Amino acid sequence: MLQQTQVKTVLPYYDRFLKTFPDVFKLAEAEEATLMQHWEGLGYYRRARSMHAAAKRIVEDHDGVFPSDFDEVLALPGIGRYTAGAILSISGDQRFPVLEGNTQRVFSRWVALRRPPTETQSTKLLWQIAESMLPPKKGSGLFNQAAMELGALVCTPKNPNCGECPVRKHCAAHRFGKEAEIPGKLAKIKYESRREYAFVVREAGAGDDEPPRYLMRALPEGVRWSGLWDFPRTIERSIDSVEEAAVEVSVSLNQPLQIGEPLTRIKHAVTKYRIELQVHHADLPSPSASQNHDSESPWKFVTAKEMKKLPLSVTGRKIAKLLD
DNA sequence: AATACGGGGTG
């Protein structure tokens, strides 16, 4: 959960997660949708799927006991060098270093590294530094956590609080007065603006006493928000007009889509993309077609109440709230 | 080596 996500953000998720999945067996046998439900809003959803796969493998290959061998931990899905080192140093005080956002910055300043820390050579050097600074025998877990905590609370990206830093006397960046310029600037991200469209398709021909149902589907493997549910929407490229978007969505629905009134406009960001999502109502002109989709189709009509129990993307959730 | 993957917090 903590990969690329601030501790403060994770805390409430973590507590709920442990209550629902108190051990590796519960996690392994859970439905993926249940897992995703608990992950909703955290982002980087592949982490949840990887964790699920890892739990299954721990049950199958390790008799339900988390491995203590570095290479076996590293081999688990979703676990790289950082996470393997963090787990083994913190849980068993094994002597492995960690290098992540915080320690990258802390050690870059420590040695006054000129180059951006993400360059291959820098990364190699920083891992060596992290390893060399570990206490020789006991205490690697405590050291790693302290180093990360120092980065999170004192040695911050902007306006580092060197006056409070317990190790400032040994920090090369501070000695040179270069703490503001180090770590070196990363290559500037090229942001890309996109316009995308979503459609709220209300089921035609439902009785007046029935709650309305809306078309949704779970995103398939290999696309954004894989494993989450969402309304029909465009994805993967910018689209200029609602008409063009309707055609695109019609293809995936395998039936024509009649554009209705605009409902809302949601701005959000996915990595380098800044997306303006235009949301329209829409109809399926032939009611029979809306009921007779084949069993291969992922699309389903869902009530607002049912949406509350499905894992939705954040934008999907925002739209769902408007329908309730 | 570059890119995809989310969403929220912060200055």
Add this chain to the structure above:
DNA sequence: CACCCAGTATT
């Protein structure tokens, strides 16, 4: 708005 977060997997 730009940058960053207790990164990993894939191309």
